[in-house]
Amino acid sequence: MSKMHVKLTVNGTAVEGLAEPRTLLIHFLRESLGVTGPHVGCETSHCGACTVDMDGRSVKSCTVFVAQAQGADVTTVEGLVNADGSLSVLQEMFREHHGLQCGFCTPGMITRAHRLLQENPTPTEEEVRFGMAGNLCRCTGYQNIVKAILAAADVMNAQKEAAE
C-alpha cells in the first residue's frame, strides 16, 4: 500500500514520517515514534487506554487515522510531566491516592483527566465520574481514580490562587 507523508507535533516536538493511509494514530505513535504511553485495550473506542489529547480535545487514538492528525498538536501522558521531568500534580495525585494498580489504563486516564480539568477546573465527584466514563479500568474500581482527580483539582486551584 502506498504511503503518505504525515507531519504533526507530539509532546511539543515536530515529527514526521511515512504511513499507510489506514494507519491508526495509536499505531503510529507506538510503533513508528516509540511513544508507548498510550495503550491498546480494545481498538473499538470503548476502553480509553489509547486516549491522547489532540488539538485540545481528548481522542481515542485507536479510532483516529494518523492522516486525520495531519498538522495536529498531540499530547500523550509522556508529555504531561513537568518541564524538569518531575511528575505533574495529576500524576503525583494518582500515586498519592493509589489511583492505579496494573498501570495499563493509567496513561489514558491521566491524559483524559488532564483535559477534564482544563474543561472543568472545579468538578464535583459526579462530574468526574461522568467525565471519565470513557476510560475503563479493570483494577481499581475507580474509587481512587476519582479521589486522585478531585485532589489534583484542589491542588491545582490552590496553586493558581497562590500565583495570582
Add this chain to the structure above:
Amino acid sequence: MKDEVQSPEERSAGLKGMGCSRKRVEDVRFTQGKGNYVDDIKSDGMLFGDFVRSPYAHAKVVSINTAEALKVPGVLAVLTAKDLEPLGLHWMPTLAGDKQMVLADGKVLFQGQEVAFVVATDRYAAADGVEAVEVEYEELPVLTDPFEALKSDVVLREDLAGQSEGAHGPRKHHNHIFTWEQGDKDATEAVMAEADVVAEEMVYYHRTHPCPLETCGCVASMDKVTGKLTLYGTFQAPHAIRTVVSLISGIAEHNIRVISPDIGGGFGNKVGAYSGYVCSVVASIVTGKPVKWVEDRMDNLMSTAFARDYWMQGKISATKEGKITGLWCHTTADHGGFDACADPTKFPAGFMNICTGSYDIPSAYLAVDGVYTNKAPGGVAYRCSFRVTEAAYFIERMIEVLAIKLNMDAAELRRINFIRKDQFPYQSALGWEYDSGDYHTAWDKALAAVGYDDLRREQAQRLEDFKAGKTRKLMGIGLTHFTEIVGAGPVKNCDILGLGMFDSCEIRIHPTGSAIARLGTISQGQGHATTFAQIIASEIGLPADDITLEEGDTDTAPYGLGTYGSRSTPVAGAATAMAARKIRAKAQMIAAYLLEVHDGDVEWDVDRFVVKGDESRFKTMKEIAFASYNQAIPGLEPGLEAVSYYDPPNMTYPFGAYICVMEIDVDTGEHEVRQFYALDDCGTRINPMIIEGQVHGGATEGYAIAMGQEIAYDDMGNHKTATLMDFFLPTSWETPTYQTDHTVTPSPHHPIGAKGVGESPNVGSVPCFSNAVHDAFRPFGLTQSHMPHDHWRVWKIARDMGLHG
C-alpha cells in the same frame, strides 16, 4: 548518629515496613507512561503473527488454502496444523490433563478457534494475510448445552474415541470429561431424608471472562547462533511456562528464558498456555526473527480463558430452628471444547469443595461432572482461587433459599450456623482444615456498621409503600459471609503439571545496607515491588525504600509457580519472610562476633541487634551488612544472602462479611447500589492502602459479573459478547462507592500471619449483589433467578411476578 536518638517507634516508622500504607514504587513509571508491557517491546526485524479463526462452533476443516495469503505484501509465512505436526506441536497438553489443538487439526470445536497463523512484517500486513487465507468448512451439529451434550450422539472429541478413562477417572459418555466426588454421599442423603426441612435449588453461575485491560500476548525470539529462546509474555506463571515450553518443544530448559514484563492485569486470564505462544515460538524458529503476537479484544473474549459456567444443583437440610444438618451439590461444569481449566492436578473442579462456606455443616457431598461443549476452553480462576467463587456463590445462595423456606432472617440463619472461633482449626465435611477465623465478630461488626435492623424496618416500610402504590422501587438487602481458600498450596496435594506449588524468594544484602530480592511470582498490578519490600523491611530492619524487588525473569528469579489464586502473599510472602529470617539469623552471629558476646546474648530490636541488658551496645543491620563483606568472621562465609523455597503447610482461609443495599425499579429493571459495605479479614495486613485498592477492584469486577457481564452464545455457538460493546465492564459512572472495613485474624501457620486478599472481594461481592436482587423480590416469592441481573432480566423477574400491573 541520628538514629541513635530515635525511639524504636521512630526507627520502625522509617522502615516503611508491614502495616504501613507505603506509596507504590511502581507508580513513578506507570504515571508517566514508562511501563514496559509486552506490546511495548520492539526489536530489529520483529514480525507480527495473527490468527485465522473459525467462524463456526463445530465444523470439519476440509481444506486450507494459503496461496493467496502468501502473495500479500509483507506476509512471510502461514502456519497450519500440517506444518506443526512434524514437530509434534499441532496439539499441546492442557493444565487439566487434557490436550488441545494449537491449530485446527481437521476440525474446529468452538467459534474463534485458531485455524492458521499468519506471520508478516507488521500487524496490518498480518491482518491482510488473515483475510486472504481460504478455509473450507463443513458444518457439524453444535452442542452448547452441557446437559444436552451428555445425551447427544454427536461426538465432539473424536480424538478421545474409545477412551473410557480420562485424566481424572472414568468417562461416562463421549462428551463427558470426569466425575469428581467429595464427601460422604450416603451419610448426607440419609441426613436429608430425616431432616425437618430441605431446600433445593439449581444455582447457575454463568460463563464470564476475566478481561484484563491488557490482552494476552508474547514476543518469541529464537537466537539461532546461541540456540537460546527468549520468550516475553503476559505470563502469570513465567517459570511454569518455561518448563511447559521446554517439555513440549524439546528445547532444553536452560536455553529458554521467559520474561514477564509489566502486566496489565491478569485476573486468571494469563495463567494458561495458549496457541499464540506456541505459534510465535515456531514462527521465530522458522523465520529466525522475533515474532510478536498480541490478541485483540475480540480474540481475547472469544478464545482465551473463560471463567465459571457451573450449573450447581443443591440441597440443604436443617432443623426447624435453622441448624444446618447437611449440604448436597451436583455440579454440571461446561468446560468447552477442550478441558483447559487451570486447576491443581488433583482438583479437576478446583477447590469447589470449599462450598460448605463459613458454616459448620456436619454432612456434605459434592459431585462435579465436567462436560465438553462447542464453546471456548478455559475455566480459569477469574480473580479466584480455583472455583472458590462458584463455591461461595452456591452456598451463599443456598443459605438464602433455606432462609426463605424456614421463613427466617438470613442474617440470623448465618449467625447460628457459623463455625465458632473455638472450633478452629476446623475440619470441614468436604476435607479442608480451616486455619483460623472469627466469623461472629466480623458479622456483628458488619451488621452494626450498616444499621441492619433499621435497614430491615425501612425495607418493610418500602414494601408497604410499594403495595400502596406510593413507589415503584423495591429495596433489597444483600448479605454474604464468605470463606475463601487460597495460597495453593502444600506440595503434598497441590501441583500443576507435576510442579509442586511452593514459591520462592531470594534476598541479597549489599555491603552498604541496601538489598535486592527476587521472587517466583509476578505482579499484575498487585504492587509486589512495594509490599514484599515491606515484609523484608520489617523482618531485617532495612528501609523498604532501599530494597529493590524483581520478578518475572526466569534467568534471574528463583523458581516459583507464579501469581494467581491469591497465592503470592500466602506462599511467596511466606518465602520472603523466611529468607529474611535466614539473613537475620546470620546477622545475629555477625553482630555477636562484632560485639564480642555469645550469639544468645544479643536480641533483635527493629533494625539492630542489641546486647541484652545494655542498649548502648548494638550493631545496626547496615553495619552488619558491611561487616559481612569486610570482616573475616570465624566459622561464617562472607556475604549476606539467603533463599527460601516455601512449601506451605496448609492453605489460608481469608473471610469477609459484605452487605449491599440496592434500590430496584420494577418498571425498568434498573438498579442503584445505595450502599456497599465490605469487611475483609485477610489476617495480618501488609499495606492497608493496597488492600483497600484490591477490595475496590475486586468488588467492581464482582459488580460487573453479578449485574451484567456474561459470555453468551446462541444455539449455533455464535459468540454474542465478543466486544466491549456487548461484554459489560462498568465505567466510573455506574460503579458503586464502597465502604471498606476489616478485622484481623492472623493465619496461625503463616510466618507473618497474612492470608491474601486480592480475590476475596470478587468471591464475596458476587453473591452479595445477587442476594440483594433476590432479597428485593423475596416478598413476592422469588427464590432463584440466574445472573447476570441486567436490567432486562430484572425487568423480567418483575413482569413474571405480575408487578407490572
